[in-house]
């Protein structure tokens with residue numbers, strides 16, 4: 001998984017924690033590259049790392065981690081590799097983003113929405129999952145889009161492909177997360193009250209599944225819950241699970257990554 005678990009990345013991220021916040025750009029500034037693949041197309045660097053981007057029409061430029069991998073260039077929107085960065089956070093944190101860009105982080109719903117809500121461009125989401133036994137799997141979705149805050153950052157995904165299964169549409173009938181708004185411990189958009197976990201009924205999916213996600217009664221995908229260490233990673237509703245990959249007893253992944261890229265590459269104009 002490349003530098004995903006690298007200590008050098010950790011140290012880098014610790015010194016860059018403050019600069020991970022959004023930066024205000026000047027009035028009328030139309031911004032720089034709108035995403036990582038744009039950077040790779042017009043000024044190839046070849047190296048994964050932190051770059052400044054500014055989605056079209058978005059008022060701020062901000063830093064994001066660009067994965068310049070063998071299967072394309074991607075803007076990373078989520079990464080989990082351990083339990084040091086807490087993902088049990090409220091709406092404002094999920095809106096604005098948190099963590100360390102070169103390490104575990106959530107880019108922020110406002111930024112993800114700004115990148116994907118423009119209907120003139122189609123986006124692809126890739127979800128990478130790693131287990132504790134040396135295995136991995138992935139899921140890709142065409143037409144990934146996150147609405148703005150007025151929609152509670154509603155999730156839209158199109159055609160699925162991959163090896164992990166389509167957990168967003170659910171391992172079980174009737175719990176499709178596609179089309180649902182985001183929920184956090186202080187915002188309930190999960191579509192259930194009560195929400196059932198076996199014989200146990202709770203008011204919100206986040207009470208058991210933790211973190212923040214596009215929960216829908218509560219669904220089969222949840223990657224922002226609590227990270228669980230090897231040997232204690234099976235059976236927790238709260239873990240990083242993708243039930244079409246490993247289930248039905250929830251298996252909490254060792255590491256996860258979510259990243260996006262335009263479905264059609266940018267064209268160089270000569």
Ligand SMILES: [Ca+2]
Pocket residue numbers: 188189190191192193195203204205
């Ligand atoms: Ca609820």
